[in-house]
Amino acid sequence: MTQRAISVSGLSLSAPIPAGVPAGMPAGIPFDRLVLPPAFLRRTVPNARPLRQIRPLQPLPALLEEIRACHACAEVLPLGPRPVLQASATSRLLIVGQAPGAKVHASGIPWDDASGERLRAWLGIDSATFYDASRVALVPMGFCYPGRGGGGDNPPRPECAPLWHEKLIGQLTNVRLTLLVGQYAQRYFLGNRRKASLTETVAAWREYAPDFVPLPHPSPRNQPWLKRHPWFGHDVLPALQERVGALLASTKPRARDAQSARKDSTMTKPAIDIQRVYEPLPEGGHHCFLVDRLWPRGLSKEKLANVEWLKEVAPSTALRQWFHKDPEQWTEFRKRYLDELNANPDGWQPLAEAAAAGHVTLLYGSHDTQRNHAIVLREYLEKKLQHK
């Protein structure tokens, strides 16, 4: 056995490493830099002992703020950065998914879609419990919507987990169970303890207890998998529900739901939605702003009677016409529009004030829902609000 230094939640440890331990290490993290929940470490490396504090831990709220401001792969994110996650130092259950889909990106609430509904049903917990960050941490492998490819959503951005997971998960020292939802989380956390396929890894779930439970993705697209593997419903889910129930029952609940989760400080963004002005407008509680310079063709003033028109916040006519001619210049358009916003605080200030006070929806007319100025504007406002 060799003695090696490892970092656990900011502590440097020295421990004799039993044969085979590296096999359980998350792929891609050098063992010397590994951060693991202490309970996992105690079982895996029984004689681990603290040596010295190597650096003060960054407080979790500050770390979450830093994540919210991350633009590391902004250039390749079709809707721009919008990290979506929740976490608290007291979270006991950690759910590691893949990456937000377009709907979650729009709402800013993790698992706020059909997959989330099914996942909550699998776990036997309601929304109030699920969105209680003091009990449940929701940390995907990629924090921002990665866009779509030929076969559905793209994989989580590869930059994200190496950049943030070690720091973030190392702070979740009360986590007792980690659910690995989908192949990306399983590859990262189980390394070569994974089996040859996701099905085999899930079927071997008992091998990973008590720290991990590997799960398939609860997406409706996986319905055929669930039909082909009825043992998952018969064997895995009852055991999982029992474990999760016991784990969360021992913590004090905080009455919350998805709606109140929007305002939680551990959520990652203020509530600013964007949508095409031609879609049905949101009901009740939303302050709607039209952020185009031109009035949308075919819509009457009566139809948008409750909408405030802020044309001065839109891109200049010259910039709009330039981008209209060549939408492939998206990156350059973003840059130029951000410059215009910086030079025009009077244009966006009313939006920032409204978003600080409540739920805001930005309306735009463009057919292109992946590349338009409202996306850039929301990103800009969110940054401004976070630094208030």
Ligand code: SF4
């Ligand atoms: S996906 Fe991750 S690395 Fe990329 S911008 Fe979002 S938070 Fe940053």
